[in-house]
Amino acid sequence: MNRLVLNKIVMILSTISAFIGLGFLFWILITLSYKGIASIHLSTFTKDLVEGGIRNLLVGQFTMALIATVIAVPLGVLAGIYLREYGHGSKFASVTRTLSDVMTSAPSIVIGVFVFALMVDPVGSFNGWAGIVALAIMMIPIIIGTTDNMLALVPQELREAGIALGGSKHKIIVQIVLKAAKVGVTTGILLSFARIIGETAPLLFTSANNQFFTMDLSDQFPSLTVSIYNLATYPDAESRELAWAASFILTMIVLLINLLGRYFTRNKH
Amino acid sequence: MESNELQKVMDVKDFSFTYPGAPEPTLKANNLPIYKNKITALIGPSGCGKSTLLRAMNRIHDLYPGFKYEGKIDLLNQDSGKMENILKLQKENELIGLRQRIGMIFQKPTPFPMSIYDNVAYGLRLQGIKNKSELDGMVEKALKDGAIWKEAKDRLKESAMGLSGGQQQRLCIARSVALKPEILLFDEPTSALDPISTGAIEELLTELKKDITIAIVTHNMQQASRLSDYTTFMYLGDIIEFDKTENIFLNPAEKLTEDYITGRFG
Amino acid sequence: MGGQLFKNFSFLSATLAFFMLVGIFSVLFNLAQESLYTFGFDFLYTEIWEPGEDDEGGIFGGYIPVVGTLLSTLIAMILATPIAMGIAIFLTEIAPDKIVKPFGVAIELLAAIPSIIYGMWGLFYFAPIVQSIFGGNGVGLLTAGIVLAIMVIPFMAAITRDSMNTTPDVLKESAYAIGATKFEVIKDVVMPYSKGGIIGSIILSLGRALGETMAVAFLIGSVMSIPNKITDPTTSIPVLLANNFAEAQDLELSSMYYLALILFVVSFSVIALAKFYFLGRKKH
Numbered sequence: 001m002n003r004l005v006l007n008k009i010v011m012i013l014s015t016i017s018a019f020i021g022l023g024f025l026f027w028i029l030i031t032l033s034y035k036g037i038a039s040i041h042l043s044t045f046t047k048d049l050v051e052g053g054i055r056n057l058l059v060g061q062f063t064m065a066l067i068a069t070v071i072a073v074p075l076g077v078l079a080g081i082y083l084r085e086y087g088h089g090s091k092f093a094s095v096t097r098t099l100s101d102v103m104t105s106a107p108s109i110v111i112g113v114f115v116f117a118l119m120v121d122p123v124g125s126f127n128g129w130a131g132i133v134a135l136a137i138m139m140i141p142i143i144i145g146t147t148d149n150m151l152a153l154v155p156q157e158l159r160e161a162g163i164a165l166g167g168s169k170h171k172i173i174v175q176i177v178l179k180a181a182k183v184g185v186t187t188g189i190l191l192s193f194a195r196i197i198g199e200t201a202p203l204l205f206t207s208a209n210n211q212f213f214t215m216d217l218s219d220q221f222p223s224l225t226v227s228i229y230n231l232a233t234y235p236d237a238e239s240r241e242l243a244w245a246a247s248f249i250l251t252m253i254v255l256l257i258n259l260l261g262r263y264f265t266r267n268k269h
Numbered sequence: 270m271e272s273n274e275l276q277k278v279m280d281v282k283d284f285s286f287t288y289p290g291a292p293e294p295t296l297k298a299n300n301l302p303i304y305k306n307k308i309t310a311l312i313g314p315s316g317c318g319k320s321t322l323l324r325a326m327n328r329i330h331d332l333y334p335g336f337k338y339e340g341k342i343d344l345l346n347q348d349s350g351k352m353e354n355i356l357k358l359q360k361e362n363e364l365i366g367l368r369q370r371i372g373m374i375f376q377k378p379t380p381f382p383m384s385i386y387d388n389v390a391y392g393l394r395l396q397g398i399k400n401k402s403e404l405d406g407m408v409e410k411a412l413k414d415g416a417i418w419k420e421a422k423d424r425l426k427e428s429a430m431g432l433s434g435g436q437q438q439r440l441c442i443a444r445s446v447a448l449k450p451e452i453l454l455f456d457e458p459t460s461a462l463d464p465i466s467t468g469a470i471e472e473l474l475t476e477l478k479k480d481i482t483i484a485i486v487t488h489n490m491q492q493a494s495r496l497s498d499y500t501t502f503m504y505l506g507d508i509i510e511f512d513k514t515e516n517i518f519l520n521p522a523e524k525l526t527e528d529y530i531t532g533r534f535g
Numbered sequence: 536m537g538g539q540l541f542k543n544f545s546f547l548s549a550t551l552a553f554f555m556l557v558g559i560f561s562v563l564f565n566l567a568q569e570s571l572y573t574f575g576f577d578f579l580y581t582e583i584w585e586p587g588e589d590d591e592g593g594i595f596g597g598y599i600p601v602v603g604t605l606l607s608t609l610i611a612m613i614l615a616t617p618i619a620m621g622i623a624i625f626l627t628e629i630a631p632d633k634i635v636k637p638f639g640v641a642i643e644l645l646a647a648i649p650s651i652i653y654g655m656w657g658l659f660y661f662a663p664i665v666q667s668i669f670g671g672n673g674v675g676l677l678t679a680g681i682v683l684a685i686m687v688i689p690f691m692a693a694i695t696r697d698s699m700n701t702t703p704d705v706l707k708e709s710a711y712a713i714g715a716t717k718f719e720v721i722k723d724v725v726m727p728y729s730k731g732g733i734i735g736s737i738i739l740s741l742g743r744a745l746g747e748t749m750a751v752a753f754l755i756g757s758v759m760s761i762p763n764k765i766t767d768p769t770t771s772i773p774v775l776l777a778n779n780f781a782e783a784q785d786l787e788l789s790s791m792y793y794l795a796l797i798l799f800v801v802s803f804s805v806i807a808l809a810k811f812y813f814l815g816r817k818k819h
């Protein structure tokens with residue numbers, strides 16, 4: 001009798017936990033939507049921060065994230081290819097794989113401090129390039145990991161069939177193996193993009209923030225996330241409102257990209 | 270009228286093979302002739318080394334470094350008439366050249382993630398053939414030779430992944446045949462297929478041997494006796510017996526062979 | 536040949552992970568020199584953080600931020616672990632198939648929400664609730680710890696769930712066949728089988744929580760003092776860096792690098808330890 005009661009208790013507690021988790025998700029999303037939607041006006045999108053809008057912030061955040069992606073993707077994918085296709089089984093590959101995995105969980109603020117020392121201090125001012133590099137440093141290990149794992153799912157026979165036709169190794173990797181893993185690798189890139197577009201800490205002292213619209217990456221660069229941090233601490237109501245609007249929009253963007261990524265992989269068996 | 274001249278196109282001589290890190294060789298001093306335009310079957314219980322031997326013939330073991338070769342595998346050079354040891358080939362372009370002369374079909378169908386047309390054209394494009402009308406012609410011929418032209422001709426641009434298992438395997442055969450190889454190696458090509466597809470492929474093999482020499486590994490004895498002209502029985506890395514198929518199945522010389530054929534083991 | 540070039544580029548890219556790690560460590564270590572020499576290991580016990588006159592010299596000690604980091608992480612782990620385990624059990628053993636998929640997506644969305652959003656929501660919605668129940672100012676160690684737990688839960692739940700799913704069905708079926716209850720199957724078959732992965736997920740989550748910045752920055756109070764009550768405000772290494780790094784100079788700046796170095800080394804060690812548990816699991 002005791003066993004059955006214990007079982008029931010554990011099952012109920014587990015179910016409660018699951019609904020607690022779900023509950024927080026809805027609580028956060030509902031709060032965000034409620035405060036956020038009320039704070040959005042047309043001017044939110046057409047004006048820059050200096051005038052109470054977030055236009056320059058959206059452009060700035062996306063610009064940095066996109067350029068970081070352009071840097072991180074070739075490096076990350078090539079590294080993943082090396083780990084799985086050339087170095088497979090070697091000590092170098094397993095050590096690198098571990099190091100890369102560790103880097104994916106490394107504190108983002110430390111990366112910000114690192115890039116500050118490298119690219120801000122010597123130059124004397126915050127700049128957009130430093131922010132981009134910090135974001136790229138966060139992206140690369142994630143892409144290495146997903147590329148490595150997706151390539152591993154490609155059956156070995158496919159590689160052998162390519163070789164058997166007289167293909168050279170690098171052609172087979174690019175034309176057959178990578179192609180077969182195309183969906184998974186792209187999703188990995190998409191999800192890492194969603195991750196870095198919501199980051200604040202690596203930008204705090206690299207690209208900092210800019211109230212004005214600018215595309216000059218050698219200067220302080222506008223950031224949606226850093227702005228939220230600043231605005232939330234101002235005492236006036238307009239700043240608070242803008243912070244909510246920005247938070248809501250940021251969250252929607254991040255969740256949308258995530259759902260997009262999951263949608264792409266839903267057909268994979 | 271029938272020229273019954275037996276010509277050796279490949280000759281395995283005292284060939285031993287050790288897998289990377291293995292304490293002992295998997296193949297022990299194998300000797301095996303492969304005759305032109307004949308089907309040679311390799312049979313034996315699991316682990317006897319038949320696939321290992323087959324895979325040595327197109328040097329696909331090279332993908333997994335650390336192995337050891339001993340002995341020779343001679344391949345007939347069509348132009349000079351001389352036998353050349355393919356185990357001596359080192360450079361990548363030499364190995365590529367070898368694999369364009371000796372093709373391989375695997376147990377699981379391996380269509381590439383591209384269209385049917387691109388699959389068949391893949392090997393041709395690797396060879397540098399770019400002219401579209403030339404490719405079109407070669408692709409069509411290959412698909413016909415692979416007995417899949419009728420099913421494919423209206424879907425050439427569609428993904429090969431949409432074909433059934435049996436169709437995919439015939440596509441893989443067409444893909445290899447497109448390169449006009451001298452020898453085709455089949456590693457249990459029908460074990461993953463249903464009986465009807467199996468029948469279609471067996472028919473195809475019998476057609477193909479008119480122009481191509483075939484070596485086939487199979488664990489299905491009935492298939493070996495149906496299809497092949499010559500059969501070799503292997504056990505624990507040794508070649509126990511090699512003879513014309515009728516002799517192997519009706520009148521085996523070795524007791525071990527007889528025990529395997531009659532189902533006493535394996 | 537194109538092939539060799541491709542291979543070389545891939546190799547160089549692969550060495551990046553190593554160089555980034557080594558690079559970060561050496562830069563931090565280098566720039567922490569001044570503070571390292573001046574304070575040595577006493578830095579870890581000193582409670583004072585005071586710039587000297589004219590911004591020169593001063594006494595800096597990392598005790599408070601270190602303690603704040605550890606305490607907030609501890610609170611988070613104590614709260615998060617049972618709930619994350621519960622969610623994992625729910626997803627793998629209780630939920631009917633139709634619910635598992637959307638539920639799993641919901642948990643992953645929770646994990647995808649940026650840290651700063653947790654900060655916003657935590658500050659304006661959650662902190663007042665904590666204040667009304669426990670007293671204090673709303674912002675403090677407890678609030679930060681709880682919100683940190685909420686952030687860690689989906690991460691831990693997802694990894695634990697994946698680990699538990701590796702248990703072969705036949706193993707579970709054999710246990711059921713002897714008449715075990717669901718809980719007993721989980722306790723005696725699934726958990727032992729996925730032990731490495733579960734422990735790994737807990738340690739990995741701990742590593743993540745240590746480095747959390749933005750949410751904690753909103754909620755911990757950012758006050759350089761040891762909390763006497765659990766609701767008191769304090770600070771943590773990431774928060775101190777986030778707030779004060781940009782303006783620091785000379786010895787104070789060097790002390791910041793010292794703190795960053797400590798955080799980096801500790802996180803790295805914890806995460807590497809987690810990997811060790813994961814790899815141990817793969818050997819089975």
